[in-house]
Amino acid sequence: ITRQIKEFRPGVIVGFGILNTYLAMKLAKKAGIPFIYYLIDVLHTLVPVKSFRWVAKILEKRTLRNSNRVIVINDKLKDYAIEMGSDPHRTFLVRAGVDLERFNPHIDRSRIRKQYKIEENDFVLFFMGWLYDFSGLREVALDLAKIKNEEPNLKLLIVGEGDLYAELEKIQQKYNLQDKIIFTGRQPYQKIPEFLKASDLCLFPAYDNEITHNIVPIKIYEYMAAGKPVIATRLPGVEKEFGHNNGVIYADEPGGVVKKTVKLIKNGDLAKQG
Structure with missing residues (x-):
């Protein structure tokens, strides 16, 4: 991640996961780059090994608390993000979309x-x-x-x-x-x-x-x-x-x-x- 920041010099960094996102958030802070956490799931619950989920939850919390912006895709995830420590004033709802041309109800069945x-x-x-x-x-x-x-x-x-x-x-x-x-x-x-x-x-x-x-x-x-x-x-x-x-x-x-x-x-x- 450090090398990517040096080579590409991004104006903003967006994270979607847990560990790599936490590390990206820390490095973004260090480099003075705005960091956005794009939350589409309750991520720590998806960790396959249950004994690791508490660690994942801590990292998820820290990322939510320290992101410049948090974007979620539905109302309940917004509630969840705020409960986990995200600043309500920096937490924004952008609903998921769908390709209406692809999912055309007039396709032959x-x-x-x-x-x-x-x-x-x-x-x-x-x-x-x-x-x-x-x-x-x-x-x-x-x-x-x-x-x-x-x-x-x-x-x-x-x-x-x-x-x-x-x-x-x-x-x-x-x-x-x-x-x-x-x-x-x-x-x-x-x-x-x-x-x-x-x-x-x-x-x-x-x-x-x-x-x-x-x-x-x-x-x-x-x-x-x-x-x-x-x-x-x-x-x-x-x-x-x-x-x-x-x-x-x-x-x-x-x-x-x-x-x-x-x-x-x-x-x-x-x-x-x-």
């Missing part, structure tokens, strides 16, 4: 549905991203298994990979859900709008924990830009960001997502949400 053998009368639930253990998809898959005979046209399309992938595959095999749960694996970002268009309802069924409590995933903006209704668990960050009657429907827990979906389909209420 037939190619993806044909590729994955999705029939015209199938109703497709959609999830994309890293499959965390706390993502709630385990509960969604098990609930689909319970109603597979009553709701034969309800399917789950999962784009991504991660910690839960192997377990979801086992659920698929155990309950004979090969035609109900569709895995695509990781896909190029430019293809995501096609997968979204092929779906009918998008999901963010995560558990409320220290990682998810304050966040608003970019995927929710992308879901909505594609014109899709969203069912999410009642996470404080998400609920504060979108409120109610704005395209996001809330379930109290991951185990309530499928039940709420079926109810909305039967009541004909989904069309009002997208």
Whole structure:
């Protein structure tokens, strides 16, 4: 970092992480360069080794307290940053954006549905991203298994990979859900709008924990830009960001997502949400 400062002589330094950002902040102060902390997550909770998280939290706090400016992407993260010591007068909210041209709701949906053998009368639930253990998809898959005979046209399309992938595959095999749960694996970002268009309802069924409590995933903006209704668990960050009657429907827990979906389909209420 010291060499980069000497070579490039930046007018401002922006940090996104923990350790490298803390060091950059210290060096920026020493060099008299303004430092901006751009906060998009509760970063210390993402440290893989739990025993190191307290150290990460201390570094995160010190960086927040000593930055010239702190930029956050949602209201709950602003609250969090201030609680961690960021000066309220130097903490600014700049909401995350989405490429409206890329996530065009008028994209053709037939190619993806044909590729994955999705029939015209199938109703497709959609999830994309890293499959965390706390993502709630385990509960969604098990609930689909319970109603597979009553709701034969309800399917789950999962784009991504991660910690839960192997377990979801086992659920698929155990309950004979090969035609109900569709895995695509990781896909190029430019293809995501096609997968979204092929779906009918998008999901963010995560558990409320220290990682998810304050966040608003970019995927929710992308879901909505594609014109899709969203069912999410009642996470404080998400609920504060979108409120109610704005395209996001809330379930109290991951185990309530499928039940709420079926109810909305039967009541004909989904069309009002997208």
